[in-house]
Amino acid sequence: MTKISSRDFQQDFKSGIKNDTATQERLNKAGVDGKKMLDGADTNKDGKIEGAEELKGLFKKIDDYDKDGKRSTVTGAKPVALINALKAPAAPAAPAGPADLYGAEPGALAKGAKGPEVKAAQEKLIKAGYDLPRFGADGDYGDEMKSAVKQFQTDNKQAPTGDLDVATLEKLDKAPAASAVQFPEYGEMFKDGVMQTVVANEEASCRRGPTALLRPSTMSKAGHVGKNTR
DSSP: OOOOEEEHHHHHHTOOOOOSSSHHHHHHHSOOOHHHHHHHHHOOOSSSSSSSHHHHHHHHHHTTOOOOSSSEEEEEEEHHHHHHSSSSOOOOOOOOOOOHHHHTTOOOOOOTSSSHEEEEEEEEEEEEEEOOOOTTTTTOHHHHHHHHHHHHHHTTSOOOOSSOOHHHHHHHOOOOGGGGOOOOOOOTGGGGGSOOOOOHHHHHHHHHHHOOOOOOGGGGGSBBTTOOOO
């Protein structure tokens, strides 16, 4: 059974109790006329019940609803509910950033994150060649994005956590566009500026037979096939 003394009450509310509409409405819901109770305790009419005398007066009004027969304490359910109603509800917490929500370091992103920062990271992943075929850059860090981040981390010799920590974000910022990446074998194919390898053209092979080949002159040194390839 909860037992609250007048001294405890004064200590709990030493910073004062606002005599405002919100507090009055909370008391109304607890079963009393909140305005009447607070106005009666607010002897100097400054809109706040504070100081020993005003708090003692309010406690006495609350004790009127108690049945323990003692004026220095309250124990009944209703007076305890009234005292709880006097307490202002806690202010809502500010929206947590990725570090608060996901246990990641400040500035990091992880599964469950949403917003423009996530979308920007998704666009960088796609540009670097790590496709998100199902959802694309939708601004929602889901399983698809986590898998793409893991692959990026593996390819860049990082621990594949699937979280975009600061180190991974820095590497992603510097990642070249996929279209600009050349395969290592191109260096041997075009050694000394001359194509050293003959590559079969599948389309031509189907039309003219397996001996149809790409002409070396139709491929650039970067390894791209020219539009006039026969």
